[in-house]
Amino acid sequence: MTRPIILTGDRTTGPLHIGHYAGSLRNRLRFQDSHEQFLLLADTQALTDNAHAPGRVRDSVIEVALDYLAVGIDPEKSTICLQSHLPALAELSMLYLNFVTVARLERNPTIKDEIHARGFGRDIPAGFLCYPAAQAADITAFKATVVPVGEDQAPLIEQTNEIARRINAVAGRNILPQARAVIPRSGRLPGVDGKAKMSKSGGNAIALSASPDTISAAVKAMFTDPNHLRVENPGKVEGNVVFNYLDAFDEDRATLDELKARYRRGGLGDSAIKRRLEDILQALIGPIREKRAALARDPAHVIEMIRRGTEKARCRTDATRREIVEGLGLFML
Amino acid sequence: MTRPIILTGDRTTGPLHIGHYAGSLRNRLRFQDSHEQFLLLADTQALTDNAHAPGRVRDSVIEVALDYLAVGIDPEKSTICLQSHLPALAELSMLYLNFVTVARLERNPTIKDEIHARGFGRDIPAGFLCYPAAQAADITAFKATVVPVGEDQAPLIEQTNEIARRINAVAGRNILPQARAVIPRSGRLPGVDGKAKMSKSGGNAIALSASPDTISAAVKAMFTDPNHLRVENPGKVEGNVVFNYLDAFDEDRATLDELKARYRRGGLGDSAIKRRLEDILQALIGPIREKRAALARDPAHVIEMIRRGTEKARCRTDATRREIVEGLGLFML
Numbered sequence: 001m002t003r004p005i006i007l008t009g010d011r012t013t014g015p016l017h018i019g020h021y022a023g024s025l026r027n028r029l030r031f032q033d034s035h036e037q038f039l040l041l042a043d044t045q046a047l048t049d050n051a052h053a054p055g056r057v058r059d060s061v062i063e064v065a066l067d068y069l070a071v072g073i074d075p076e077k078s079t080i081c082l083q084s085h086l087p088a089l090a091e092l093s094m095l096y097l098n099f100v101t102v103a104r105l106e107r108n109p110t111i112k113d114e115i116h117a118r119g120f121g122r123d124i125p126a127g128f129l130c131y132p133a134a135q136a137a138d139i140t141a142f143k144a145t146v147v148p149v150g151e152d153q154a155p156l157i158e159q160t161n162e163i164a165r166r167i168n169a170v171a172g173r174n175i176l177p178q179a180r181a182v183i184p185r186s187g188r189l190p191g192v193d194g195k196a197k198m199s200k201s202g203g204n205a206i207a208l209s210a211s212p213d214t215i216s217a218a219v220k221a222m223f224t225d226p227n228h229l230r231v232e233n234p235g236k237v238e239g240n241v242v243f244n245y246l247d248a249f250d251e252d253r254a255t256l257d258e259l260k261a262r263y264r265r266g267g268l269g270d271s272a273i274k275r276r277l278e279d280i281l282q283a284l285i286g287p288i289r290e291k292r293a294a295l296a297r298d299p300a301h302v303i304e305m306i307r308r309g310t311e312k313a314r315c316r317t318d319a320t321r322r323e324i325v326e327g328l329g330l331f332m333l
Numbered sequence: 334m335t336r337p338i339i340l341t342g343d344r345t346t347g348p349l350h351i352g353h354y355a356g357s358l359r360n361r362l363r364f365q366d367s368h369e370q371f372l373l374l375a376d377t378q379a380l381t382d383n384a385h386a387p388g389r390v391r392d393s394v395i396e397v398a399l400d401y402l403a404v405g406i407d408p409e410k411s412t413i414c415l416q417s418h419l420p421a422l423a424e425l426s427m428l429y430l431n432f433v434t435v436a437r438l439e440r441n442p443t444i445k446d447e448i449h450a451r452g453f454g455r456d457i458p459a460g461f462l463c464y465p466a467a468q469a470a471d472i473t474a475f476k477a478t479v480v481p482v483g484e485d486q487a488p489l490i491e492q493t494n495e496i497a498r499r500i501n502a503v504a505g506r507n508i509l510p511q512a513r514a515v516i517p518r519s520g521r522l523p524g525v526d527g528k529a530k531m532s533k534s535g536g537n538a539i540a541l542s543a544s545p546d547t548i549s550a551a552v553k554a555m556f557t558d559p560n561h562l563r564v565e566n567p568g569k570v571e572g573n574v575v576f577n578y579l580d581a582f583d584e585d586r587a588t589l590d591e592l593k594a595r596y597r598r599g600g601l602g603d604s605a606i607k608r609r610l611e612d613i614l615q616a617l618i619g620p621i622r623e624k625r626a627a628l629a630r631d632p633a634h635v636i637e638m639i640r641r642g643t644e645k646a647r648c649r650t651d652a653t654r655r656e657i658v659e660g661l662g663l664f665m666l
Binding site for chain 2: 085
């Protein structure tokens with residue numbers, strides 16, 4: 001009962017892909033035995049930049065839950081819960097907005113970068129600017145001490161801890177723990193086209209439900225070393241997407257190191273490394289796809305699983321909210 | 334059952350004073366017979382600029398509720414409810430933040446003025462910048478079509494209606510009605526010192542629980558016409574606080590007009606008009622003070638009244654939230 005609490009999850013904006021698998025899902029399979037793990041289906045957060053496409057956000061709830069179960073997340077070990085159905089998160093978000101200034105939100109490097117990347121300019125939805133406070137609500141409501149995030153998201157954890165310290169200071173006691181950002185060793189997996197970010201909307205992702213043909217076609221089209229025109233030429237491993245993927249998924253590190261050396265020297269063709277990668281991906285995705293398809297035939301079962309997890313999460317988050325309201329000495333009926 | 338719905342209320346930052354009585358409370362006594370009236374004890378909103386003094390916000394909940402009952406608000410006719418205990422308001426606030434840009438919030442004249450008046454500069458609490466979205470949540474959650482506001486707050490109702498139209502547009506049907514700002518005919522009552530705003534913190538207010546001596550002293554100290562040095566001199570009625578108050582509270586308009594004429598001509602002393610005002614205020618506040626003191630002896634009864642009103646308001650606001658969530662097609666467990 002003293003396992004550290006971990007909070008993680010995904011915005012429900014589409015089914016997950018092998019980038020999610022490499023960057024987070026497979027870590028969660030390990031965490032679910034050593035940690036008390038909560039997985040948030042972040043539909044409320046998905047709305048911060050999808051408010052005009054709520055249908056996609058809705059449909060993706062089941063898609064992401066299917067992905068979780070298909071890769072081996074065990075709802076008996078990890079609690080899968082739906083953000084929009086945890087009112088304490090909205091209540092704490094609104095409370096926390098009083099403990100952070102607009103200037104501080106605007107200085108947040110993650111927000112700054114994302115505002116730039118999304119081309120929002122001055123027309124940022126207010127919900128987007130405020131999402132660090134909402135994220136602080138998510139993390140603290142579960143009293144999570146471990147939060148896996150991408151490297152670019154570490155400043156958000158800093159902001160969460162600032163808010164938690166302020167709440168504790170006003171309450172005069174340590175209600176909320178400090179959280180630690182855990183950044184995965186493996187960097188972000190690039191898209192199959194070599195672009196830095198794999199995304200469904202970018203059309204450069206391999207979904208966890210991809211068919212054998214789709215996987216095959218994606219690997220064939222994959223970006224290698226554009227100057228490696230003949231098998232006998234030396235090739236570059238760095239920036240070579242096929243090797244990026246082999247780094248992420250090939251468990252036979254010795255053979256992989258040997259292949260890299262041969263590729264660098266010359267004498268190893270792109271087709272050979274692509275064949276190796278394709279075999280690995282087919283073996284990885286095949287069972288996930290089949291389990292996912294089987295689960296998808298019984299959506300009521302998946303919804304019931306989300307309902308149970310959300311109920312458990314609701315007890316937890318409501319209890320934290322009550323503790324904060326009591327700690328601050330606010331009125332309680 | 335078809336009475337128009339009115340939403341109004343007060344931030345719980347201290348007991349109410351006769352400025353509140355003149356500007357809003359006595360209108361509510363009329364509205365409670367012709368409208369379905371909800372009175373919000375706005376403790377959540379009070380926190381937007383009192384987050385570091387939550388004790389005052391808490392204590393004022395009962396104070397404001399006592400003021401309501403003491404002036405004659407009838408909880409069988411008007412629903413008195415506690416904002417922090419209506420989770421749908423926080424949930425809708427967070428949703429609405431996605432339908433308004435930061436630039437739009439910053440352009441809001443009310444927010445601009447208040448940011449200036451409070452000296453916030455760039456260090457505005459984010460909750461303060463976002464409060465128009467929270468106010469839109471309050472108004473729309475009750476489907477209020479009538480919202481009494483000060484003249485300076487009319488732009489907030491415009492913003493509420495903008496958000497409501499956006500929600501209706503995405504939902505493809507008219508879930509939320511448009512609200513109409515009702516601005517009281519009588520302008521704002523100045524402080525006893527002649528300052529534009531009467532406020533407890535400014536020390537220039539007469540509380541609804543003021544003792545006879547306090548009322549007497551306040552009227553004696555009241556600002557009149559500084560150039561009206563002798564009884565026989567002509568005096569100014571405009572900007573004369575005693576006449577401002579007589580305008581607000583003297584029901585014998587004919588006599589008042591006569592007094593104004595005499596004061597302007599010369600021959601009417603400040604002490605005479607002050608005596609008249611004091612009599613009126615003692616007669617007004619006396620029964621309120623006594624009823625308030627009697628009610629204050631049984632706080633459990635007041636809390637039970639707030640609990641019942643909040644329960645009724647919770648049903649109402651939860652129903653609207655569900656309708657919006659369904660209308661937008663979000664996921665519902």
